[in-house]
Amino acid sequence: HVQLVESGGGSVQAGGSLRLSCEASGYTYSSYCMGWFRQSPGQEREGVAGIYVGGGDPYYADSVKDRFVLIRDTAKKSVHLQMNNLQPEDTAMYYCAAAGWVSDPLSEDGYKYWGQGTQVTVS
Numbered sequence: 001h002v003q004l005v006e007s008g009g010g011s012v013q014a015g016g017s018l019r020l021s022c023e024a025s026g027y028t029y030s031s032y033c034m035g036w037f038r039q040s041p042g043q044e045r046e047g048v049a050g051i052y053v054g055g056g057d058p059y060y061a062d063s064v065k066d067r068f069v070l071i072r073d074t075a076k077k078s079v080h081l082q083m084n085n086l087q088p089e090d091t092a093m094y095y096c097a098a099a100g101w102v103s104d105p106l107s108e109d110g111y112k113y114w115g116q117g118t119q120v121t122v123s
Contacts, residue, residue, distance in 0.1 A: 050105025
């Protein structure tokens with residue numbers, strides 16, 4: 001049974017930084033995809049960043065490219081989303097997701113497992 005445990009998040013002023021972490025347990029595959037999504041009230045959930053834990057470059061949404069960095073920790077089966085220069089439009093509930101394989105790491109289609117979410121508020 002796969003579980004995703006998220007940590008981090010909180011409130012920060014514009015221009016500040018936050019770090020989100022997501023640790024997966026129960027995965028028996030050596031390679032799988034983990035991604036971060038976010039959803040604001042009244043908005044659709046959108047992909048922020050994704051990466052295959054087994055290797056490969058991360059994927060980023062255009063809206064966060066050059067500000068967010070996705071870091072994988074293969075040994076701990078976790079990923080960390082370092083969010084820099086945060087802006088009010090980054091305010092959302094952030095969700096971690098995982099799947100054995102997805103065709104598009106920034107699309108929620110194909111992701112099988114989801115965390116409960118962590119709130120990020122930028123003022």
